[in-house]
Amino acid sequence: MQPVLNVEDIKRVEIALTRVGVSVSELMHRAGYAAAQEALGMRGDISNVVILVGLGNNGGDGWVAAEALRSRNCNVKVVTPLEPDQISGDLARQMAQRAVRAGVSVLVGPSRQELIDLLATADVVLDCMLGTGFHGKVRAPFDIWIECLNQSGARVLSVDVPSGLSAQKGQVESACVVADVTVTMIALKPGLIADAGRDVCGSIVVAPLAEQTERLVVEADPVAWRVDLEDYLPCVPAQLNNCDKYSRGSVLVVGGSSRFPGAVVFAAKAAARAGAGYVTLAVPEAIVSCVQMMLPEVPVIGLPCDAEGVFTEEAAPLVLQLAAMRTVTLVGPGMRVSGGTVKVTSALLDSELLVIVDADALNCIARLTNNNLPDFPELTRRTAPLIMTPHRRELGRLVNQVDNPPASLVAQLEAARKILWADGGSELVIVAKGTATGCVGVQKAVLPKPGPVTLATAGSGDVLAGTIAGRLAQVTGQVDDLPTFCSLACEVHAYAGQLAAEKFGVRGAMAGDICDVIGLASDALEEQIAFPMEDFEEAAE
Secondary structure (H helix, E strand, O other), X not given: OEEEOOHHHHHHHHHHHXXXXXXXXXXXXXXXHHHHXXXXXXXXXXXXXXXXXXXXXXXXXXXXXXXXHHHOOOEEEEEEOOOHHHOOOHHHHHHHHHHHHOOOEEEEOOOHHHHHHHHOOOOEEXXXXXXXOOOOOOOOOHHHHHHHHHHHOOEEEEEOOOOOEOOOOOOEOOOOOOOOEEEEEOOEOHHHOOOOHHHHOOEEEEEOOOOOHHHHHHHOOOOEEEOOHHHXXXXXXOOOOOOOOOOXXXXXXXXXXXXXXXXXXXXXXXXXXXXXXXXXXXXXXXXXXXXXXXXXXXXXXEEOEOOOOOEOOOHHXXXXXXXXXXXXXXXXXXXXXXXXXXXXXXXXXXXXXXXXXXXXXXXXHHHHOOOEHHHOHHHXXXXXXXXXXXXXXXXXXXXXXXXOOOOOHHHXXXXXXXXXXXXXXXXXXXXEEOOOOEEEXXXXXXXXXXXXXXXXXXXXXXXXXXXXXXXXXXXXXXXXXXXXXXXXXXXXHHHHHHXXXXXXXXXXXXXXXXXXXXXXXXXXXXXXXXXXXXXXXXXXX
């Protein structure tokens, strides 16, 4: 797994490195060399390199990279807002002066047209303007430089973070560089892998800078961990021929209403596509025939409902009876929020059954706790595993942030941890959904690789919840590392989104299309996990 550190923690690691003998100057040199090396790998032959530098340490990295590239016979020109001797930061000024002495050419404060003409000659442009400490709006001259760079069509390598992007929150308030490659130092930062970071970072390369970095990063307590495929190997169910539909596990999906009959169908179908041997639907009596027509392979049981086709309180004990006979119960898709659905949700939470809470069941919890679940930890404290799958708005309703729901990956993780730390147990996992999803447990938060924009469609979340349920049923709910297990289900869902996009278009695919290829995505991803590409390459040699 790859550690992800908050920006403030990165600074602490840098201080720790100086204490073990790696000076700030040496770190800057290594950062600059790492950027130069990556730039050389971006194209076969590099003749002309333009480096846009700022006035801080990020600019210092750029000056070091300039000298390194100059030593490799590249024609390097550094664009700077000030003369090298006028840079206020001691270390950055020293690096600039050294680069000039080495023969690096400098262009100070160019006009817009001068910069446009220069960028047109570049094979590669290094963006070293604004570093990880930046937040807010980009000021002159960098806003103009960024605009010219993005319009130039040049290949761009950003050093540490694309200038204009918040490395912590992944937000952009004004101008921002759109990079082809980002070389980030020491460890991943949350803003690079979520929200606007997904659109502007390009490929991300981590440069650790020192052999002590790995240990110090772990000691800094990463905010999350980005999963590698090999980390999923313990989560892949055994493929045995000696099985039947019962040994592959069973799922009960509880939800639906007259207004939203489709959501519960997507969830049940996804559970079946994900490999559960037996899936049952429990829906309001009013929509039984409708649901049966949409999903004839799945038994449908009608439960008491009101005139609007929403569960009444009488449905709660019947749901518990059905759930007691299943491996996993998923509650919430399309269920709506009422006295009856709150009762159904509460009954399942009070049980000792493995439960996944999604969609309107989450909103029922919000209603039950007056939008402040951390104040009611006894509601989720249980001995059996409990998985909650809120998107950002649902998560906001659970932690008293209705008007200002989490707007970044770090805010998602923080909100999820409020619930987890109040609960205090180890059986709760929150799959906090967003442009990047965090599977958060008491011990760690795991970040699956996110999927395409195809997943941003109504019903996609129901498919994800069903996928988690279907995969969990096959291992009879016995999982040592539940956050990582949920993360694998998220990656299956993401890969299914990619397959659906190939057939129906990135923005044309719907939830049903994603659902239909869950099984194909599972097979393909599990094959990659069991037989990684390097194994084939070694065998070929």
